[in-house]
Amino acid sequence: ERSLLGLKPLSRSEISSLLDRAAYWESEPHKVIPILESRFVANMFFENSTRTRFSFEMAEKRLGAQVLNFAAAASSVAKGESIMDTVRTLEAMGIDAGVIRLKPIGLLPEIAEAVSIPLINAGDGNNEHPTQALLDLYTMKKQFGDLKGLRVSIIGDVAHSRVARSNLWALQKFGAEVQFCAPPSMRAPELADSAPYVSMEEALVADVVMILRVQLERHTGDLFKSPEEYRIHYGLTEDRASTLAKHTIIMHPAPINRNVEIDDAVVESGQSRIFNQMSNGVPIRMAVMERAMKL
Ligand code: CP
Numbered sequence: 001e002r003s004l005l006g007l008k009p010l011s012r013s014e015i016s017s018l019l020d021r022a023a024y025w026e027s028e029p030h031k032v033i034p035i036l037e038s039r040f041v042a043n044m045f046f047e048n049s050t051r052t053r054f055s056f057e058m059a060e061k062r063l064g065a066q067v068l069n070f071a072a073a074a075s076s077v078a079k080g081e082s083i084m085d086t087v088r089t090l091e092a093m094g095i096d097a098g099v100i101r102l103k104p105i106g107l108l109p110e111i112a113e114a115v116s117i118p119l120i121n122a123g124d125g126n127n128e129h130p131t132q133a134l135l136d137l138y139t140m141k142k143q144f145g146d147l148k149g150l151r152v153s154i155i156g157d158v159a160h161s162r163v164a165r166s167n168l169w170a171l172q173k174f175g176a177e178v179q180f181c182a183p184p185s186m187r188a189p190e191l192a193d194s195a196p197y198v199s200m201e202e203a204l205v206a207d208v209v210m211i212l213r214v215q216l217e218r219h220t221g222d223l224f225k226s227p228e229e230y231r232i233h234y235g236l237t238e239d240r241a242s243t244l245a246k247h248t249i250i251m252h253p254a255p256i257n258r259n260v261e262i263d264d265a266v267v268e269s270g271q272s273r274i275f276n277q278m279s280n281g282v283p284i285r286m287a288v289m290e291r292a293m294k295l
Contacts, residue, residue, distance in 0.1 A: 002097075002118035002292045005108055006128035008169040015170055019138050021287035022280070025062075034064025039293050042068040042095045045122065046083055046102040051254060051278055052122045052131065056099050059285035065293070068095065084111055091115045097292045100124075118292040126160050126188075132253050133166030135284040137174070139277050140208055143249050147174035153203035154195075155181040156212030156234060156261050157223075159188045163253045164212060168195055179203060183234055185223040186214075200234060204243055210251045211236050211262045227260040236262045241269060249273045 007015065041060050045053050053069075060067045070090070072078070077086060083102055090098060097118045102108065105125035112119050123129040137147065144150055152171055158164045158180050168191065171178050178195045180187070181203035203209070214230060224230045231237065236250065241263070244250075250262075250272045258264045267274055 002294075003112055004118075004120045004130050004288055004292065005112060006121060006169070007130045007133055007166050008128065010130075010170075010173075012173040015134070015137070015173065018134055018284070018287045018291065019141060021290065022134070022138055022283040025283040025286040025290075026280075032062055032064060036060070036063040036065035036289065036293050038066070039096045040066045040068065040094060041097045041099065041289065041293065042070055042090045043122075044070040044072075044087060044090065044098055044100045046072045046077065046100070047123065049101055049122065051281060052101065052129075055278070055281035056120075056122065056131075056285050056289075058282045059289050062282070063286055063289055065289070083107060084114060087111050087115060087119075091117050097289070120288055120292055123162055126162050126165070128166045128169075129162040129253075130166050130170075131281070131285055131288055132163050133170045134288070135277055135280045136163075136167055136210070136251060136253070137170055138280050138284055139251065139273050140176075140249075142276075142280075143273065144207065147171060147176045150176040150208065151206040152176050152178050152208040152210060153181060153198070153206040154178060154210045154212065155200070155203050155236070157186045157214050158182040158191065158212065159186045160215040161212050164188075165191070167210065179206070181234070183224060183230070200240070204240060205245075206248060208249055208251060209236065209244065210253075213253070213255060214257055214261055227257070231260055231263075235260060236266050238263050238265050241266045241271070244271065246271075251277060254278065 099120045099122050101122040103125050105127050108124045121130050154164045168178050179198045180195050252274045
């Protein structure tokens, strides 16, 4: 299987191979290693992105691929063309693989059935964001060496988070202990049997504290009173961060609502790995593209 639609169906050894291959690409001293020369890949983002979109493009160009960037707002999607027809159009033109970010849940497997090129999930609704979780695992592995027994607290807007889901599925395969902390209005009932919800105090006793963005654009109705109120109860404030063990690392997939879910000073602190996560996104996506497009 060359597509990467999610981490839930992947085995531990498949994930390990991708992490190992990312380590290889990170250690590669040459910026461009054109193993995908003459191969065409389209980055099809039907939702906005900075990190995922540009790190895929970096990864693809580092591997020498020909890159087509598709922006939904400037395309015939704005005239009402469907996502399915858009992907099929690019396939008909001859792309060899597609990276896709989209909102409607359940559409990605349907598209993958309908086309014969490999598809890489760059985030589908609140379902999965596999390359984000891969770069998160990679970041944790670099820090701790082994994921087994690692306590990972995922704090914040779990209900709307594809990052939380992909991390949960992947971390549990490696024997990590995942726990959630979220306001009642931002909990995901369908995940209740998969990991416990703990208090903020308990969540801070962990090896990894992963803060999630409050995803205002996905909220229907008022899920919290105000950013100030959210920060008081669920924010990783400077005060709370000062109670973390010295070895604990702080992660956030970004973009960040600074001084809402995490204080400015905490983002910039010595325990923060947030910008390392962004750097790690490039070798991870090189590994994923290599797997998808290898001849
Ligand atoms: N972490 C992440 O997916 O960021 P973007 O939305 O900017 O791609």
